[in-house]
Amino acid sequence: MGARDVGLPDRVPAQGLPPRVTIWEVGARDGLQNEQAVVPVEVKLEFLARLAAAGLTTLEATSFVHPRWVPQLADAEELLAGLEPVEGVRYPVLVPNERGLDRALAAGVRHIAVFGSATETFAKRNLNRTLDEQYAMFEPVVTRARAEGLDVRAYVSMCFGDPWEGPVPAAQVAAVGARLVSMGCSELSLGDTIGVATPGQVAAVVGEVAAAGVPLGSVAVHFHDTYGQALSNTLAALRLGITTVDSSAGGLGGCPYAESATGNLATEDLVWMLDGLGVQTGVDLDALADTSAWMAERLGRPSPSRVVQALRG
Template sequence: MGAREVGLPQVVAADLPERVTIWEVGARDGLQNEQAVVPVDVKVEFLARLADAGLTTLEATSFVHPKWVPQLADAADVLARLSPVDGVRYPVLVPNEKGLDRALEAGVRHIAVFGSATETFAQRNLNRSLDEQFAMFEPVVARAVAEGLDVRAYVSMCFGDPWEGPVQPAQVAAVGARLMAMGCSQLSLGDTIGVATPGHVEAVLRAVTEVGTPIDAVAVHFHDTYGQALSNTLAALRLGVTTVDSSAGGLGGCPYAESATGNLATEDLVWMLDGLGIHTGVDLDRLADTSAWMATVLGRPSPSRVVRALRG
């Protein structure tokens, strides 16, 4: 059954944006924790199918050291074999200057750095203190900007940390402001363990904009651990956010939260946005077909409720 056959009702809300950009992370964040290595051919086909479905920002891979993320050791091969589609961006995650060197060698034009809003996660994920992480990012961002690259900044643990508990909005705002001051063009706020609720989302977004980060430079990245990803997204849209991160088929998970169900599924997001009359340019049926195909490749059902409803 297809989305059109279901007859999705559409009610346009006056306080929401007309268009939302979906930052698709399935090929990177979605696959990075898979235990069995996904072949390069499959990754390249996955990216091609996502582009064919109308997604225009596809985070393709990461130049992290293979020791830490073996699944993405083939980053250079994936990019070399990729057939870019006009109008589609293929950003990559770059952890440090060595990663930037590899990205430049591969001809990448859009990169992302990955910071933390909390001290403990900075230590565990980056082996740096909260302050030291900025010293690591500064030369990466400066060089990238000088080379004409666009740089996005991710901030993880923006709503809760499994070691530190709830995270204060002012702390998130301060970290984000420092990253933007380096020259990053966009700030993606991550609910890494999926504990956010709409009121907390509003508080964090207001804190972030109050210190000078414009709302049109803010993206949101929600996990659906407690079933709040869509309601959190709607809260962000009502405050002016127009870029939302998601993963096709709900691929990916959080190793820091028990029973985490992973990233917000792109299909679930598109279903909601279509119903609200918000334009994304995404063909939901083609996207659902892609995620059903990937679920077969991975040998397990898709976590996406919409994929399951449309494709069984």
């Protein structure tokens, strides 16, 4: 049997799942940001164009973090200037502070994201703020962005486990998320930054977030596959009413906080599962696998996605 003879999975719909899932593709930002060798902006632009052609409608393009902290994304303005937007596709960018918002507004960005923490230690290490002080940093960004008509997503990292603090109380995650939503964020992405979550914990955290008054229609999940749990955790979240899932084409992106981390949930692996369950995504899996194989060649290593390996190995 040839590599392309497998085709798509047999579709056997399951009860209790949403009919459609929105994939928030993070490959061009979260996936590439830890690459040691700088990826040329022309390659990034082609990557984004290929992802859009494959049917993905939310492509997180870059970040306006200071270039000293993330050299890979120092070309943010150049990339956005060279981007040829596809109708129906949004290109959010990560904005860490007001200076980043200034740059985003100057570049004509319409969708931004801020990046918060569910734990004290990570807030101090990543933001140089306490858990409470992070809100003072985000509030003017969110307020100004909403006044300018921008859509604002809030990432919350370390929602299920922290390498310094251990398991994170679900109520603590919910309190952080509710605070960000009350500030004006229209979507909340719950991140398993070190990939330690299991389905029962997902249910507990999502349940607490809902109990805190955050509509599940505005909640997304962002799982890492460090312990091979990303797909099972995603399925658990979908059964709870979540309809937006973050993933990275080809499984690009690692986690610097766990030595064995294998990075983000691969978009191809996610689409294979959803196709098999009869859940619509609008994504052409064949085109997406081609795109990830193409990018893997440019990075000089195989794609970690199981589906890409199976279809293009």
